[in-house]
Amino acid sequence: MTLPFEPILFGYEINVHLILEYLAFFLGYRYYIFLRKKTTDTIESTNRLSIILGAAIGAFLGSRIVGFLENPVWISDIFSFLNLFNTKTIMGGLFGGLLGVELAKKMIGEKQSSGDLFTFPIIVGIFIGRIGCFLSGTNEFTYGKTTTFFLGMNLGDGLKRHPIALYELLFLAVLFVFLWKLKRTNLKNGLLFQYFMIAYFGFRFCIEFIKPNTFFLAGLSSIQILCLICMLYYRKTILNLVKNAR
Structure with a gap:
């Protein structure tokens, strides 16, 4: 199999990545x-629906805003305007969804933590989506810098690059197992989702250094700056983790 993987079915080129994105949403929700x-x-059905709506709106806006900052698309015609809506990133979606949930909870007066139930479905959804990213090769900005490392692969441009999507698939599988075992330790409500966010954003902060990024501020990309904002948001949880580790 060569990358990008673009099979032809009944004379039409199949967008495997798009199909897997829809599959990720469907299976994640199921x-x-x-x-x-x-x-x-412990959260009422009506409040849970409001939280899901807040998450969806926040994720949509966040994914587009951060996606634009990562790969700016200048609007010059209708096609570039439409392309603006297709420019998205899961990092902005996650953090935007988090803010959307918190805003929705404030509006409806819900004080209980709501993220734990979403944790594993989110991981499953990201995992399926990243398979699509890998199969898209260099058509998607999920490839790494050129490398002589033994894991380097030709992702479609004839150069050996870090297969970042594969690195992330491995990380997500390990994270899923780790959090599943952690869940059985009578973890305080809300911590499971927080640990997921800290771990995933920490991983993405590190992996961004081997992507051919544009570094905007202090040698950091827009995604890395967002990761630091997320870490600042969860600073109390991180400090407690460090304290308990000691």
Whole structure:
């Protein structure tokens, strides 16, 4: 198989990445429904729907805003305007969704933590989406710098590059297992999602150094700056982790 993987079916080129993106949303949501049925949800159904709506709106806006900052698209015609809506990143989606949830909870007066139930479905969704990123090769900005490292691969441009999507797939699999085991230790409500965000944003901060990025401020990319903002947001949890580790 060569990358990008663009199979032809009935004379039409299939966008595998787009199909896997939709599949990621569908399976992630179905997994969420499955987990909710097996879990005693302390949040009322109407409030939970409001939280999901807040997450969806926040994720949509966040993914587009941060995606634009990562790869600016200048609007010169209708096609560049439409392309602006296709410029997105999961990092902005996650953090935007987090802010959307917090805003929705303030509006409806919900004080209980709501993120734990979303944690594993989010990981599953990202995992499926990253398979699509890998199959897209250099058509998607999820490839790494050129390298002589033994894991370097030809992702479609004839050069050996870091297969960042594969690195992330491995990380997500390990993170899923780790958090699943951690879940069984009677973890305080809300911490599971916080640990996921800290771990994932920490991983992405590091992996960005081997991407052919544009570094805007202090040698950091827009994604890395967002990672630092996320770490600042969860500073109390991080400090408690450090304290307990000692």
